[in-house]
Amino acid sequence: MCGRYSLTSPEEAMRRLFDIQAGDIGPPRYNLAPSQLAPVARRESADGPVLARLMRWGLVPGWARDESIGQRLINARSETAAEKPSFRAAFRQRRCLVPADGFYEWRNLGSRKQPYWISRPEGEPFAMAGLWESWRRDDGPELLTFTILTTEATEDLRPIHHRMPVILPPEAHAAWLDQAETPSAELFVSGRAPELRPRAVSTHVNRPANDDAECLRPLDGEAPVAGTQPRLL
């Protein structure tokens, strides 16, 4: 699945990859956790520009009576999201790209859990497939939320975990964002994802308050990955 990720790439690289024309990307993040604000990229109209917007991780469906359901809707199974009451409206009308440059998975070793940071070999950013929603109670403020689609893990990652986020190669971004077309199930096949490499990291990442570069540091003394350096201020 995907319950924690990183987003530390230079802002310019992200704007280029996602064709983001405007909007807030926020600061670099090493340890993005559910319930927090994160940037997502989406079109507001069919032929409009791609805009970035900070939204809360954990989707709150339009019909929800209160926002607490979002705590549990941080992922949506790509195999069933088109039909599920919680996701189908967003699946039809509100698809988005969730920028990341790595995600975390915990390998269950019985007596302990070993976290891994999974990223591109050179640390390039990539797009996770997401859905977003706008929710409000009565005359309350608008709450924007999103969820990340999951799929079966690739063979490479299977030893760590059997699910992973749907990662869209650049040539699939437009198809996913085009709400006029029904997205093809082909998009969700993890085999289409760009090459990913898991690196064991310390349990420093376990604590959401630890939002720093230590989260990404390989345990085995491997050299830091190029391209993942924090953005210059």
Next chain:
DNA sequence: CCAGACGTTGTT
């Protein structure tokens, strides 16, 4: 008809 759920993950 109304009431109540609506989800994922992992583990058993």
Next chain:
DNA sequence: GTCTGG
């Protein structure tokens, strides 16, 4: 064990 908060 289970829920909430991050």
Next chain:
DNA sequence: CCAGACGTTGTT
């Protein structure tokens, strides 16, 4: 996803 709380009373 993991971490951390999980309760009441009365008093300040």
Next chain:
DNA sequence: GTCTGG
């Protein structure tokens, strides 16, 4: 909102 269960 929409579907399922009673």
